[in-house]
Amino acid sequence: GQNIDQPTxxxxxxxxxxxxxxxxxxxxxNGLFWxxxxxxxxxxxxxxxxxxxxxxxxxxxxxxxxxxxYSYLLLKELQMKDSASYLCAVRNSGYALxxxxxxxxxxxx
Amino acid sequence: EAQVTQNPRYLITVTGKKxxxxxxxxxxxxxxSWYRQDPGLGLRQIYYSMNVEVTDKGDVPEGYxxxxxEKRNFPLILESPSPNQTSLYFCASSQRxxxxxxxxxxxxxxxxxxxx
Numbered sequence: 001g002q003n004i005d006q007p008t009x010x011x012x013x014x015x016x017x018x019x020x021x022x023x024x025x026x027x028x029x030n031g032l033f034w035x036x037x038x039x040x041x042x043x044x045x046x047x048x049x050x051x052x053x054x055x056x057x058x059x060x061x062x063x064x065x066x067x068x069x070y071s072y073l074l075l076k077e078l079q080m081k082d083s084a085s086y087l088c089a090v091r092n093s094g095y096a097l098x099x100x101x102x103x104x105x106x107x108x109x
Numbered sequence: 110e111a112q113v114t115q116n117p118r119y120l121i122t123v124t125g126k127k128x129x130x131x132x133x134x135x136x137x138x139x140x141x142s143w144y145r146q147d148p149g150l151g152l153r154q155i156y157y158s159m160n161v162e163v164t165d166k167g168d169v170p171e172g173y174x175x176x177x178x179e180k181r182n183f184p185l186i187l188e189s190p191s192p193n194q195t196s197l198y199f200c201a202s203s204q205r206x207x208x209x210x211x212x213x214x215x216x217x218x219x220x221x222x223x224x225x
């Protein structure tokens with residue numbers, strides 16, 4: 001089975017930087033994804049990591065350490081529209097994709 | 110336009126009345142999957158399919174069936190729906206996992222299902 005843990009809720013201020021952590025235990029590993037989801041909408045793809053290190057894409061960066069079973073999503077220059085749930089998902093050796101319960105981020109003025 | 114289309118988007122049904130939620134993608138994707146999303150539980154995978162006639166159980170397959178007779182379609186079947194299957198359902202598709210483009214997963218808009 002798989003165990004994916006991320007904080008339930010976080011609050012940050014507009015313009016600031018926030019880091020959302022994700023730890024996982026899986027049977028095999030074929031990549032880690034981060035998704036953003038606004039309430040009642042479909043998840044949208046943010047990032048993908050399969051090798052250790054940092055992937056940067058505009059205001060969003062994602063880091064992976066496979067040996068530690070750890071990833072984080074870094075959001076810079078926060079905007080009000082970044083208020084959403086952020087989902088960490090891990091693909092196992094059988095190619096099933098399993099999601100954490102999500103982190104609800106509230107950006108305040 | 111690349112799309113994953115689910116129908117119906119909203120449905121209220123009664124316990125025991127068989128229903129099918131259709132899912133269709135126009136991107137010639139090999140991989141398709143179904144998820145349900147419930148408050149406090151996140152997205153949980155119901156079934157997935159690596160290609161035509163190949164399906165596998167996810168984490169919560171009980172009470173559901175799927176079929177993959179054609180590449181573009183992956184219907185979710187509830188033979189005898191029960192109230193605990195009230196949920197928001199998402200269909201998703203991608204190229205073959207492991208291929209570079211297989212890391213972009215497209216989600217449908219979701220189907221709100223209520224079983225009374």
